[in-house]
Amino acid sequence: xxxxxxxxxxxxxxxxxxxxxxxxxxxxxxxxxxxxxxxxxxxxxxxxxxxxxxxxxxxxxxxxxxxxxxxxxxxxxxxxxxxxxxxxxxxxxxxxxxxxxxxxxxxxxxxxxxxxxxxxxxxxxxxxxxxxxxxxxxxxxxxxxxxxxxxxxxxxxxxxxxxxxxxxxxxxxxxxxxxxxxxxxxxxxxxxxxxxxxxxxxxxxxxxxxxxxxxxxxxxxxxxxxxxxxxxxxxxxxxxxxxxxxxxxxxxxxxxxxxxxxxxxxxxxxxxxxxxxxxxxxxxxxxxxxxxxxxxxxxxxxxxxxxxxxxxxxxxxxxxxxxxxxxxxxxxxxxxxxxxxxxxxxxxxxxxxxxxxxxxxxxxxxxxxxxxxxxxxxxxxxxxxxxxxxxxxxxxxxxxxxxxxxxxxxxxxxxxxxxxxxxxxxxxx
Amino acid sequence: xxxxxxxxxxxxxxxxxxxxxxxxxxxxxxxxxxxxxxxxxxxxxxxxxxxxxxxxxxxxxxxxxxxxxxxxxxxxxxxxxxxxxxxxxxxxxxxxxxxxxxxxxxxxxxxxxxxxxxxxxxxxxxxxxxxxxxxxxxxxxxxxxxxxxxxxxxxxxxxxxxxxxxxxxxxxxxxxxxxxxxxxxxxxxxxxxxxxxxxxxxxxxxxxxxxxxxxxxxxxxxxxxxxxxxxxxxxxxxxxxxxxxxxxxxxxxxxxxxxxxxxxxxxxxxxxxxxxxxxxxxxxxxxxxxxxxxxxxxxxxxxxxxxxxxxxxxxxxxxxxxxxxxxxxxxxxxxxx
Numbered sequence: 001x002x003x004x005x006x007x008x009x010x011x012x013x014x015x016x017x018x019x020x021x022x023x024x025x026x027x028x029x030x031x032x033x034x035x036x037x038x039x040x041x042x043x044x045x046x047x048x049x050x051x052x053x054x055x056x057x058x059x060x061x062x063x064x065x066x067x068x069x070x071x072x073x074x075x076x077x078x079x080x081x082x083x084x085x086x087x088x089x090x091x092x093x094x095x096x097x098x099x100x101x102x103x104x105x106x107x108x109x110x111x112x113x114x115x116x117x118x119x120x121x122x123x124x125x126x127x128x129x130x131x132x133x134x135x136x137x138x139x140x141x142x143x144x145x146x147x148x149x150x151x152x153x154x155x156x157x158x159x160x161x162x163x164x165x166x167x168x169x170x171x172x173x174x175x176x177x178x179x180x181x182x183x184x185x186x187x188x189x190x191x192x193x194x195x196x197x198x199x200x201x202x203x204x205x206x207x208x209x210x211x212x213x214x215x216x217x218x219x220x221x222x223x224x225x226x227x228x229x230x231x232x233x234x235x236x237x238x239x240x241x242x243x244x245x246x247x248x249x250x251x252x253x254x255x256x257x258x259x260x261x262x263x264x265x266x267x268x269x270x271x272x273x274x275x276x277x278x279x280x281x282x283x284x285x286x287x288x289x290x291x292x293x294x295x296x297x298x299x300x301x302x303x304x305x306x307x308x309x310x311x312x313x314x315x316x317x318x319x320x321x322x323x324x325x326x327x328x329x330x331x332x333x334x335x336x337x338x339x340x341x342x343x344x345x346x347x348x349x350x351x352x353x354x355x356x357x358x359x360x361x362x363x364x365x366x367x368x369x370x371x372x373x374x375x376x377x378x379x380x381x382x383x384x385x386x387x388x389x390x391x392x393x394x395x396x397x398x399x400x401x402x403x404x405x406x407x408x409x410x411x412x413x414x415x416x417x418x419x420x421x422x423x424x425x426x427x428x429x
Numbered sequence: 430x431x432x433x434x435x436x437x438x439x440x441x442x443x444x445x446x447x448x449x450x451x452x453x454x455x456x457x458x459x460x461x462x463x464x465x466x467x468x469x470x471x472x473x474x475x476x477x478x479x480x481x482x483x484x485x486x487x488x489x490x491x492x493x494x495x496x497x498x499x500x501x502x503x504x505x506x507x508x509x510x511x512x513x514x515x516x517x518x519x520x521x522x523x524x525x526x527x528x529x530x531x532x533x534x535x536x537x538x539x540x541x542x543x544x545x546x547x548x549x550x551x552x553x554x555x556x557x558x559x560x561x562x563x564x565x566x567x568x569x570x571x572x573x574x575x576x577x578x579x580x581x582x583x584x585x586x587x588x589x590x591x592x593x594x595x596x597x598x599x600x601x602x603x604x605x606x607x608x609x610x611x612x613x614x615x616x617x618x619x620x621x622x623x624x625x626x627x628x629x630x631x632x633x634x635x636x637x638x639x640x641x642x643x644x645x646x647x648x649x650x651x652x653x654x655x656x657x658x659x660x661x662x663x664x665x666x667x668x669x670x671x672x673x674x675x676x677x678x679x680x681x682x683x684x685x686x687x688x689x690x691x692x693x694x695x696x697x698x699x700x701x702x703x704x705x706x707x708x709x710x711x712x713x714x715x716x717x718x719x720x721x722x723x724x725x726x727x728x729x730x731x732x733x734x735x736x737x738x739x740x741x742x743x744x745x746x747x748x749x750x751x752x753x754x755x756x757x758x759x760x761x762x763x764x765x766x
Contacts, residue, residue: 054659078662085656092652092707102650106662111710112646158661 001029004162004194005051009060012043012050020046022218023060028162028196033188035205036198037229038215039239045086047215048166048198052083064162078106082155084148084165096142096150097135100125103157125156128191129183145176152183162194163187169201177201181208203255206230207248214238230254274422277302277341279362280351283309288351288377291415293317297422300341302348302362303330330361338365347418348374350399354385355392363395373421374405375414436711439704443718450722454493454729455485459736492622495686496728496742497721499619500693502634502683504720507694508701508713509641509676512648513669514582520694521680523583525567526560528590530684532597533559535611539604553633557681563589564677617690617743619728630682637678640671641713648672648709690743692750693720699757 005028012021020043028034038044049055051062053069062069064080072080082103103125104118126132129149139147148168155163165184169177185208187193199205205212206226214222214229216238222229235243235256242259276292278285279302286309292299300320304311307326314321322338324330342348348366355363366374376399386392399405408414455467462470466481474482503521510519521527533555570585571578601611613620647668650658655665680694701716724742727749731742 052660054656074659074664075662078660081660083656083660085654085660087654094649094652094707098708099653102653102661105646105650108646110643110646112649155660 003027004030004032004065005196006063006066007051007060008063010047010050010057010062011059012046012055012057020218021050021057024215024218024220026213026220026223028194030161030194031188031192032211033185033195033209034197034211034213035209036196036213036215037200037202037205038221040200042215042238043218044198044215045166048083048164048196051196052081052164053077075106078158080161082158082160082163084151084155084163084168086166086170093138093140095136096131096139096153097122097126099139099150100131100153100157103154106158121159122153122157125153128156128187129153143176144172145179148172148176148180149183152180156187160193162196165195165197167198167200169199169204177204184208202230202235206253206255207251226253230256274298275300275345275347276418277345277348278351279303279348279353279366280310281305281308281353281359284351284353285310286313287411288349288414289313289317289319291411293319295415295419295422297418300345302341303334303338303359305358327358329358335361335365338362342366342369342372346373347421348372349414349418350374350376352377352379352385354387356387360388360392360395363392363399367395367398370402371404372402374399374402375417376400376405376407377411377414378407379409436705439715443715443722446722447718450726450729451493454496454725455489457729457733458484458489459732459739460484461733487623491624491627492619492728492732493725495622495627496619496724498627498630498634499683499687499690500697500724500727501717501721502637502679503690503693503724504697504701504716505638505641505713506676506680507720508698508709508716509648509672510694511698512652512709513672513676515652515654516583517699518583518695520692520698521676521684522590522689522691522694523586525563525586525589525593526677526680527684527689528593528597529563530556530560530681531615531689532593532600534614534685535597535600538611538614539600539607553630553682553685556685557633557678560677560681560684561674563593564673568673613741614688616741617688617746618731618739618741619687620732620739622686626686630686633678633682633685637675637680637682640675641679644668644672645709645713649707652707688741688743690724691747692754693723693746696750696754696757697723699754 005026007024007026010021010024011019013019022043024047036044036047046055050057051069053072053074056070064072064077069077100122101114101118104114104121105112108114108118123132126135129152131146131149131153134142134146134150139150142150152165152168163184168184169180172180181204184195184197188195197205197209209226211224212222212226212229213220214234221238222234230245232243232245235241235245244257244259245254246257247253248255275298277300278288278292280288281304285301289299289301289310290313299314299317301310301314301322303322303324304314305326305328306323311321311323320341322334322341324334342365348369350363350366353359366372376396382393382396386396400407406417408417452464456462456464462481462484466478467485470478470481470485474486506521506526507519510521510524511517514524534552536559537552537555567582567585567589570589571582573581601608604611647658647663650661650663651665651669653661655669658665697720698712698716701712701719705711705715724746727745728742731740731745734740
């Protein structure tokens with residue numbers, strides 16, 4: 001294997017304070033197809049800009065065919081190395097042919113006289129990238145993928161030994177992503193072109209490149225074959241996120257599967273798997289109902305008088321309601337229906353409602369569920385809401401003594417706690 | 430084939446325009462002279478023709494030549510600035526060059542600093558120094574890291590021009606005895622042109638033209654973006670500096686004799702680009718010729734519209750160029766130019 005590019009103890013920073021590249025040593029051999037991967041801000045694009053001589057290293061050196069890159073004349077360098085930059089937007093109406101012909105600049109005289117050899121190379125580049133049909137079109141009239149191919153054609157017209165690409169597919173749809181990487185793969189294998197690509201797409205890099213370099217905070221974290229680099233540990237450490245690495249059965253290459261965090265539990269919620277039974281009345285449950293509804297919890301409401309404002313809202317939101325006629329007292333049969341709902345529920349929430357003799361039975365019934373998860377909302381003390389001469393307060397105290405009961409002095413904390421609970425209850429594997 | 434055809438028509442049309450406007454400019458003036466007499470007076474100054482010979486040879490010809498030089502110079506500088514900055518809204522005036530050159534020339538006029546140094550007159554030299562200092566200032570003000578965002582460049586240019594205008598006004602207040610001369614110069618005028626004006630600016634003009642011709646093709650690469658140009662083997666910083674210096678020198682030279690003539694550097698490059706496309710190897714010569722023709726005709730109008738009064742030609746170019754530019758803006762649909 002012949003070494004093409006050698007990076008030796010490279011250091012670079014934009015200003016003196018923040019080191020972007022912190023000593024990188026790397027050798028790229030001829031005909032390698034290498035991807036530099038790494039998180040945002042890891043320095044991978046900066047590394048590429050050092051390699052393409054756009055930036056000069058603070059210390060260390062880069063050698064191309066054993067020659068110090070910074071000492072090669074721009075023209076000579078452009079004959080050996082071509083670069084496809086990240087941004088290929090142009091605000092000028094040059095035709096595709098003109099643009100690809102600009103790739104011949106390093107070989108042309110002062111005024112760009114076109115020789116036969118230039119025409120041949122341009123035709124070859126257009127053919128390779130399948131852009132011949134666009135030759136007379138303006139670059140801006142092409143789609144993103146087509147435009148990218150034209151810029152690659154221009155790079156190929158430079159007849160380089162090594163091709164550098166900075167995020168060539170970052171703004172493209174998957175069909176174009178495949179198209180571009182298929183093209184690169186072809187150029188690498190059939191035209192013996194050495195290719196170095198900076199990419200944030202781990203899977204694309206893994207499927208196509210023979211070698212990956214994982215950069216983290218300006219240093220090489222890992223390098224080698226995709227199997228060696230794309231491990232769950234490496235990615236977990238560099239990207240600080242949990243992933244699973246599987247194998248693509250067709251190519252044998254690893255591919256990275258993202259493991260969603262909290263988001264995974266949302267489907268459980270979406271299916272309304274988390275059931276809340278709310279005991280409220282007189283408008284004290286309105287905001288809770290609204291919040292539960294928005295969070296897609298399964299809501300049932302404990303014995304409510306018809307016509308009550310909570311009852312109205314619950315009905316509009318389509319909740320299950322155990323209700324009784326206006327101004328009537330709670331009967332045993334109502335309590336039976338309510339008991340079923342309480343038993344079904346994952347959680348019982350008691351809003352901050354006043355208790356009178358009419359609804360005291362709601363509270364009384366709860367004292368029969370000592371092992372149920374019960375959340376009590378209590379901003380004002382129970383004494384202020386007790387219109388039963390101390391009976392309600394006594395029952396309340398009884399509830400407080402249960403091991404599964406929790407008291408919240410604010411709605412926000414209550415809701416957060418419920419969300420957390422719901423996430424754990426969901427089907428999170 | 431069709432594209433070749435189009436170039437041919439454009440070249441023929443431009444040549445015809447040059448010849449026709451040259452003739453019209455010779456014939457029309459504060460007094461109209463018949464074409465026949467004009468031709469006779471060019472070759473003979475005998476008898477009755479003596480009067481016409483003086484008008485034609487000493488007054489109109491140098492003036493036509495100068496108007497062509499000034500017009501083409503401003504158009505060239507416009508093309509170069511638009512290319513280097515990669516923005517169509519730039520022209521030598523917006524960048525602050527003419528303000529810089531103008532302030533310097535005002536100093537020269539008010540403090541009588543004009544003298545001849547060897548062969549070179551000092552007025553264009555001062556204009557150039559003023560212009561170059563201004564461009565460097567604007568350029569550095571606008572620089573963000575290694576890039577020059579168009580927006581900051583324009584803003585820096587406008588702000589600098591305002592400050593320089595203030596300085597100039599102040600100098601004018603101090604030197605009231607020269608006020609009229611300065612004001613007329615500021616309005617942009619080619620009146621009182623003689624051959625010596627042309628010989629005065631020509632060396633600077635040609636010197637400034639050199640890098641523009643030399644790097645015409647490289648300017649195309651810069652249009653691709655500076656990074657791309659770098660990757661295509663261009664020493665971008667060097668080329669950019671030389672191009673800006675060249676365009677500044679040309680602008681300074683013409684501003685020194687003509688004062689501020691607006692809109693040519695903005696409008697003519699646009700028209701030329703519409704006709705022939707963005708390739709600077711073709712665009713620059715075409716813009717130069719069109720700019721020359723445009724100012725030649727504008728100056729003809731300035732001379733002949735209200736005889737014996739002369740309208741400052743800057744007023745005419747602004748009145749013609751402004752509306753046309755607005756028309757272009759309204760018509761433009763795509764983002765490219």
